[in-house]
Amino acid sequence: MKALRFGRHAAIAVIAAGALALSACGSDNATGTAPAGSQSAGGTKVTGTLTGIGSSAQGAAMDAWKTNFASANSGATVQYSPDGSGAGRKAILDGSAQFAGSDAYLKDDEYASSKSVCGPDGAINVPVYISPIAVAFNVPGITDLKLDATTVAKIFRGQIAKWNDPAISALNPGVSLPDLKVTPVNRSDDSGTTQNFTDYLAAAASDVWTDKAAGVWPAGLQGENAKGTSGVVKTVTDTPGAVTYADDSAVSGKLGVAQIKVGDSFTKISADAAAKAVDAGKPVEGRAANDQSIKLDRKTTIAGAYPIVLVSFHILCTTYDKQETVDLVKAFEHYVVSAEGQKAAADSAKSAPLSSDLAAKAAKAIDSIKVKS
Template identity: 60%
Template sequence: MKVLSLGRTAAVLSASALALAACGSDNATGAAAGTDAAASASTASGTLTGAGASSQSAAMDAWIAGFNSANPTASVQYSPDGSGAGREALLAGGVQFAGTDAYLSDEEAASSLEVCGPDGALHIPAYISPIAIAFNLEAVEELNLDADTLAGIFRGEITVWNDPAITGQNEGTELPATAITVVHRSDESGTTENFTEFLAAAAPSVWTDEPDGEWPAALSGQENAQGTSGVVSAASATEGAITYADASAVGTMGTVAVKVGDDYVAYTPDAAAKAVEASTPVEGEGRPELDMAMELARDTTESGAYPVVLVSYHLYCTAYEDQETVDLVKAFGHYVVSAEGQAAAADAAGNAPLSANLQEQASKALDSIKVAS
């Protein structure tokens, strides 16, 4: 069994990536506003290395700034390489935690036993965020679309903005005959996995591919880009483009209100949190007792719920090689899920803070992390 310590070199993180993570990321923010140093201070020391979800970039910058200012002998470095890359790095023993918008598969959970000890890896929710479906059409700020129409657009079967399937749900909105350009992630992405889970659950007769962190290869003729900032940049530069991304990153592009039941629901942190309330725990071998991975109800008809949502996790080992690493992991983990850390992320990224119940569960799970025996 391999267990992670502070002394190990994070081989998967290049020196340049670490330098960028320390200074900021592609969605950089300043220090967390309103940080209470006394509330987050600890005796933690050393350097904690992480990698993973680019959707967490804005929130991570705020967490790092708040944590580091309260813990001057500790630092956190994070490389926003994508959820899949983050999980791979943790399972290879290259980083001490991963940010991921998709929980470990059963195969990955089994692999975590080798690097993380007999109880494997532990999912801790970091925040709840809507995935915005964002488009670039001049003078159009919001559209109403149901799941079947969205699936048809992203499969390339609905190809112009004035298609009757779109105009019929948007009376009074003048839509052009502009071609629709789909922009999707080129890297393995938790955002992609969450988005395709929604399409497969809510529009199964149209979206016939299995949910996956990689965009279906059979859907050719579409644009792609690396990371959250990449798809947003590409879509922002292309008239008629549509993409999906963490809501904190879409900027001034127009966004879609998704039909849920009889109503169209715009993305908001509260609407995303409401969808998460219907979640159930992920079960399976190789998952620790206090693991918090969640199955989301993508086909909910709950009034006011926005089902195109992700729970962004921090993935930790249940055991590390030495007490210094355990103390640092716990200190950072507790800061992230605290009221202070959640407020910092919400200010930076516009996500929905964890509920008091989820914060309590997360704290209990973090307390279970120990030194490997």
């Protein structure tokens, strides 16, 4: 498990104030020429600046993608501000970014709104990153615990006050649990990680977690909060007894990570286990023809599947105003979903590569992007 984790880069390239003013998605100012469809960082050369806003969970993968793409395309720059999935979706809907990184696909009302910016087919969700969400804790002397959905839900609802609570002890016979206060730590921002985590709780522990899945943490629950993936991980690292949910790539070796009960057994967190859960997902209906939104089965009983998983998307317009923008978007996104791009993400963020079938569907979706007529 420890091989899955690394320290997330403390800073990710952020859009400098005044560096780039964008209007609607279809009329941004990416420049350059090249046919779309490059499937590696060193494919057909493009130039220009591409601006994205969104998921902090994508941060490590995005660092690798940006660096490799820019190295192979000396005139091209990708700027990405990891302000959270909600901020990313807002940015593409108001035209202030050319793509959004989001750990949750567009909601129905967001998809409807995207048509005013992206054309009659609206925006599409393209999967680019698969990662398990860790239930990470700071209990001195303990690095491995077994938890089921009900117990996780009770912990984050404040219904379990101490780490030696009978509910935790029953799942971990032989483990000497301390009489230590449990401090849940949640995201303070609108987060796709929160959306996926609460989706799991609402589906797998509905008798305890009575709130609907949402990107914003339910008001009124006990605990601490912090902004972004790095914020919650730091808070837990600094607070004995604290527990949070976070992209596993950001969880340091100082923290313990729970195994999650699936069916009659417990599944250790891993990229392969996350991919197995995603493969069991179903497409979301009522979207654009090439949209690749995935509805996950949080109550799966498939052996070896890890159900607290996020599929992170790049949300793209189906049409842009300029051919130059279309070429740049296609070139970058083709690299991201290519075998080369997925390997770069796996090496830097320990994510699970897209399956060959999912990658092919993603490439087809990217190919469908065109200039507004």
